[in-house]
Amino acid sequence: MKIRTIRYIIKDGMENISKNKLMSLAAISIVVASLTVFGIFYMMIINIEHNVMHLKEQPEMQVFCQADLDDIGIKIIENALTNNEGIKQVTIITKEQAFEKVKSWLGDDINILEGMDNSFLPISFIIKLYSPEDSEELIQELKQISGVDKVSYPQKTVEFISKFTGWIQLVSSFLIIVLLIVAVFIIANTIRLTVFSRRREISIMKYIGATDWFIRWPFIVEGVIIGILGAMLAFLISGYGYNALEVRFTRELAMTGTSIITLMELRSIGTRIISFYLALGCVVGAVGSVTSIRKYLKV
Amino acid sequence: MVKFTNVTKRYSNGTLALNKINISIAKGEFVFIVGQSGSGKTTLVKLILKEEDSTEGEIFVNGYGVTSMSRKEVPYLRRSLGVVFQDFRLLPDKTVYENVAFAMQITEALPKEIRRQVPMALALVGLSRKADMYPSQLSGGEQQRVALARAIVNNPVLLIADEPTGNLDPETAWEIMKLLTEINHRGTTVIIATHEKSIVDALKKRVIAIDKGTIVRDQQKGTYENEDKNYKIYN
Numbered sequence: 001m002k003i004r005t006i007r008y009i010i011k012d013g014m015e016n017i018s019k020n021k022l023m024s025l026a027a028i029s030i031v032v033a034s035l036t037v038f039g040i041f042y043m044m045i046i047n048i049e050h051n052v053m054h055l056k057e058q059p060e061m062q063v064f065c066q067a068d069l070d071d072i073g074i075k076i077i078e079n080a081l082t083n084n085e086g087i088k089q090v091t092i093i094t095k096e097q098a099f100e101k102v103k104s105w106l107g108d109d110i111n112i113l114e115g116m117d118n119s120f121l122p123i124s125f126i127i128k129l130y131s132p133e134d135s136e137e138l139i140q141e142l143k144q145i146s147g148v149d150k151v152s153y154p155q156k157t158v159e160f161i162s163k164f165t166g167w168i169q170l171v172s173s174f175l176i177i178v179l180l181i182v183a184v185f186i187i188a189n190t191i192r193l194t195v196f197s198r199r200r201e202i203s204i205m206k207y208i209g210a211t212d213w214f215i216r217w218p219f220i221v222e223g224v225i226i227g228i229l230g231a232m233l234a235f236l237i238s239g240y241g242y243n244a245l246e247v248r249f250t251r252e253l254a255m256t257g258t259s260i261i262t263l264m265e266l267r268s269i270g271t272r273i274i275s276f277y278l279a280l281g282c283v284v285g286a287v288g289s290v291t292s293i294r295k296y297l298k299v
Numbered sequence: 300m301v302k303f304t305n306v307t308k309r310y311s312n313g314t315l316a317l318n319k320i321n322i323s324i325a326k327g328e329f330v331f332i333v334g335q336s337g338s339g340k341t342t343l344v345k346l347i348l349k350e351e352d353s354t355e356g357e358i359f360v361n362g363y364g365v366t367s368m369s370r371k372e373v374p375y376l377r378r379s380l381g382v383v384f385q386d387f388r389l390l391p392d393k394t395v396y397e398n399v400a401f402a403m404q405i406t407e408a409l410p411k412e413i414r415r416q417v418p419m420a421l422a423l424v425g426l427s428r429k430a431d432m433y434p435s436q437l438s439g440g441e442q443q444r445v446a447l448a449r450a451i452v453n454n455p456v457l458l459i460a461d462e463p464t465g466n467l468d469p470e471t472a473w474e475i476m477k478l479l480t481e482i483n484h485r486g487t488t489v490i491i492a493t494h495e496k497s498i499v500d501a502l503k504k505r506v507i508a509i510d511k512g513t514i515v516r517d518q519q520k521g522t523y524e525n526e527d528k529n530y531k532i533y534n
Binding site: 004200201206209211 | 348371374375376378382384389401404405453
């Protein structure tokens with residue numbers, strides 16, 4: 001294809017959009033809506049996976065002492081743990097160590113901790129068990145010890161989440177597919193309007209010897225532009241929303257010092273999401289337009 | 300140039316539009332295809348343009364084997380011939396110049412070529428001064444002349460006109476016919492499907508008469524109706 005033909009095709013495709021403003025806007029909105037929903041599910045899935053991986057790396061069980069507990073109280077708890085028959089190994093996490101850990105979680109948001117010292121963080125013990133089957137009883141037992149604030153057992157959560165991740169993936173893939181099909185239909189209809197208003201022109205072009213692709217390309221450009229605009233808007237919306245959520249989560253984490261769920265930073269997943277959006281937007285737009293002009297090319 | 304061998308066209312609804320037609324048209328000829336509406340002459344034009352596929356037989360147009368042609372080749376067949384229709388078929392939001400230039404644009408012609416050829420075609424049909432007007436600002440005859448300019452701008456070897464004067468008053472119709480004969484004199488083969496008796500009779504060119512899907516007459520220097528019958532009816 002020659003450059004002047006490409007120029008004609010792009011110009012013509014853009015003219016189609018501006019001639020059909022209202023329908024193009026409707027089509028763009030549908031793309032934005034379906035891609036945003038897609039994005040929400042997608043971000044949910046990658047965060048769940050991220051958290052599951054994170055949790056798997058965690059110690060088997062962690063016993064948190066009350067933050068204001070004195071050294072004697074801590075010693076009592078440590079003794080109780082080391083003497084327990086079900087426990088294989090006990091490691092202490094001091095306030096300093098916990099503070100370092102929080103800092104590393106916060107990354108760039110470290111300024112949240114400004115003016116704070118490590119006193120608000122509890123001392124905790126990481127415990128390795130002999131057999132995970134006894135975990136339920138052990139948790140109850142450990143909670144009875146005075147000075148123990150809470151006992152976390154991430155493995156339990158991992159199992160729980162893992163079971164649900166599969167379901168969430170299944171349901172969201174189904175929803176995403178439905179939404180994308182809807183988007184293809186709406187785009188196809190939008191372009192069908194342009195095609196319909198230009199059906200005479202298309203038949204004239206066919207009579208004077210235009211190839212099918214020469215006729216098809218401007219409509220594909222129209223669809224792809226709709227897809228790309230939709231993808232960019234969807235990214236703005238979902239990116240902004242995600243960022244706000246992520247900031248809140250991180251703040252929460254910093255305040256309580258413990259949280260089993262962490263959100264990945266937008267910066268680390270943004271490229272992946274925008275490229276997904278753009279790819280899907282282009283495909284949806286192109287498929288939508290190709291299906292809508294097929295009928296009118298038979299001259 | 301155009302050769303039909305035992306061509307039959309039956310539409311999917313069962314209508315037999317053409318029945319075992321044999322036609323041979325040589326380069327440089329000027330041919331009228333006449334017949335009542337529904338006689339099959341429009342089907343004949345559609346077969347030449349590969350707008351319809353023949354049911355049986357062989358068709359050759361400008362060296363293209365039309366019958367066995369793939370969809371992809373059809374645009375190239377059409378570029379080798381010019382077409383003019385009764386309803387002009389101009390693009391309403393393009394100017395006269397742009398309408399004619401468009402036929403060259405789709406062949407990916409060089410802009411330099413387009414700037415050279417389009418004014419020549421417009422000059423030939425006498426519309427140089429109306430190049431920047433839109434079709435809606437022109438009379439029917441002028442619109443048909445734009446269509447003619449568009450049909451010849453790619454220098455086709457064959458020009459096909461389906462009822463080119465059907466929507467025009469007799470005087471304007473004559474102007475179009477004069478242009479068509481002029482184009483023929485420049486070496487282009489011209490095929491005109493029409494039921495305009497006065498024009499066919501006056502020009503005394505080859506006439507192929509179709510009735511109910513068969514060729515009933517193929518006559519050099521012919522008239523619209525068979526001479527004998529003609530006298531019986533009109534005298």
